[in-house]
Amino acid sequence: MSFLEQNLHHITETLQNTLYVEHITKLPGLIQHLDPRTRIICFCLLLMSVNLSKNIVFILSVYVFLLLLAYASQIPLKFFIMRVWMFLPFFTGIIALPAIFNVFTPGNALLTLINLPNYHLYISITQNGVFSAAYLLTRVATSVSSAILLVLTTDWIQLLKSLERLHVPKMFIIVSLITYRYIFVLLKTTNNMLLSRKSRMIGKPQNQTHRWWIGGTLGTLFNKTQTLSEDVYKAMRSRGYANQIIILSDFHYQFVDYVAIGVTFTLIVMLYFIWN
């Protein structure tokens, strides 16, 4: 695949994915019924507990809890699991794999692979190595799953509005909102530039040509962004923007929200005491 197609494919995939995620956030599931602030608080509790824990069984129990939550929220389980495990083996898996050998993690040998004392060559899989790799893999998988669960059930606007209610600076919220909108504008512009290039292309261009195109595309994008930011500024001013930010939101806690936070907290404490 040439670089044009690669980038086109990548950008289209991102756009498609975002649309699909937005579709899931509108489903009438368990988490979708909770106040977005509750979701963020529960998510933070789970993430912190997973990262502070020193017990693999605890981390795995949290993962099972996340799977149950995803099922109750009508998220297709296959999609939820694959979204983590499609990429994890290639990134974290490759990093974790060498750690199981005695070369990197010395310890009690579980399985001796090569033992040539004459050549001072001894390679084995060690107990400590397997545990070290398992810690990394389970921790990353569970952390990523919890983040994905939050994103799959909460759309970007809800997420930012509830962050603002949780006292994140307004400036940051408004910048993120506009950024999120213009990411798609710029992605679409880029897509069009690449597509128009591809549709006028005959034969196979050199790598060197590709690189000049990259410079041209990104450079043009830079200039366009500058013009666009002026336009956005003028549009904001003409609609009465005077450096003051007001964010409307109609969130209110219900009984079920307190229950959800309580249940999450108790579950973490219970799991902690069971497995320690």
Place this chain on the structure above:
Amino acid sequence: MHIPDGYLSPATSVTLYSMCVPFMAKASKETKRKLNDKTVPLISLFSALSFVIMMFNVPLPGGTTGHAVGATITAIVLGPWIAMLSLTVALVIQALFFGDGGILALGANVFNMVIVMTLSGYFIYQILDRWSKTLVKRKVIFSAVAGYISINLAALCTAVELGIQPLLFHNNLGQSLYFPYGLNVSIPSMLIGHLTIAGFAEALVTGLILSWIYKTNPGIMTSNMNSVEKNYPIVKWGLIALGVLVILSPLGLLAPGTAWGEWGRIELEKLGLGYIPQGFDKWSNFWKAPLSQYNLPQSGNPTIGYMFSGFIGVFMTILVLSGTFWIMRRLSKNNILKVSKKPGKST
């Protein structure tokens, strides 16, 4: 280079978050001063652009492709502070919405890819730019060099953060709880990838975009957006960074064990070394430090002793450094500190 959650311990993550705070405060203050009510639209749009640049696959010589961060070019065109804010927002969106990089690890990612890259990229370019003599070709080459160096510095920081994990965080069986490899593995493996592939992607993106901007829109380079305030207090900021480290240094008390390679005689025996090298005894008694073991001879409290030694150490370091700078200033008329006094000349 995005670190996902689970690689770093929460203690490291919190430390790196707190290291970002002073830079972010400074960046938002500078940006507001320069852009006033244009801040929101400009930062938003350039955040979106940074996001798109980070998504781009760059074809490299030799047939491979790589991703660039684009921090250097943004810093050169927009100045380090505006670039810092834009890139941070882009990273936050990547982490929160696209799952690229962790949320606990966000502080670490912002520190490596935003703060280290924008500041180093910008200042390396400013220093090299003195020799460009307003020739665009030279400027482009210098910007590419700055991009190459800055991404490798960021990779080095990432490697150090990852590499200290097994040293500090392992259970009593010796199983590492987070990233399993020490500095001896993490630094080479990060740097090999970045010196060969990602470094060139960043250099290419930086150089190509800058040359395109000079061809089509040179106005943006003279719009004064990228200049930093006169008499840029690099020394002051160095001191603030040092202060943060001093405040954080009590974290060292939490760390069990001794720094790698800094063992004393007793620790060497504990490590299971059957014999002590002969020269060790000879040389270890050669110099008795006044604050040996970072402890005061009289005080019974090791914590106070540790902190006191820390302050003395920092004080001595500052004294030696300022002495060195004073001598350097005396010796050369063209001293290097002059660079910081006239940045922002961009044509």
